[in-house]
Amino acid sequence: MSKPPVNIHKVYHAHVYFDQSTLAFATELCEQAGQKFGLKVGRVHQKNVGPHTRWSCQILFTFKDFEPFIPWLDANRDGLSVLVHGVTGDDLKDHTDYAYWLGEAVEVNLEGLK
Template identity: 60%
Template sequence: MNVDKFPVNDHDKYHAHVYFEQETVTFATMLCEKAAHLFGLSMGRVHRRKIGPHPKWSCQIIFTSNDFNMLIPWLENERNGLTVFVHAVTGNNLKDHTDMAYWLGKPQDLNLSIFKNDT
């Protein structure tokens, strides 16, 4: 995982997962909604529970390489201390969440065991 490296636009499709807690759910929701509106992106549900490999509550923003160079710096500037997990979407979930993953903010430990059947 690229914990010390700013996200790089090397793939066609991406997800950004904004992590939050009870105290920051309102801000995180507004951040995701604003990103979706400003950049014309799809926003996933606001999950008030851990889902998939994610160690915290999260909301997903779906974007492409065409959106990357505007969205990522914007998220970095607007996240107000929240952690954002950014990864490629290539069809190999394990590699997407490890080799092709980046962090804005403090890296978190993902539950990668759910991808044990991916190669």
């Protein structure tokens, strides 16, 4: 079982994972997050980017956004897996020690982060 997100960092990324069948839903979810919480939403990648082994969209948020945003995201993700991690400047630790999951954990390719 994965660890639930905890608010211990200044800045975070949430990576919403999806595939062709959930593309429209994930796109709408990320757009809603940006509009509702005033968050910076990255591109909706229909390819694997960086250490992510599935299509994804990144949402950038801070510790101030954490308490309202994370419960909303968890309640509205409709089964999508979401990686939530701190942004500390240490990419390897961010994607391992500081990685939390909403839903099922997805494999992350750590090779480029070492």
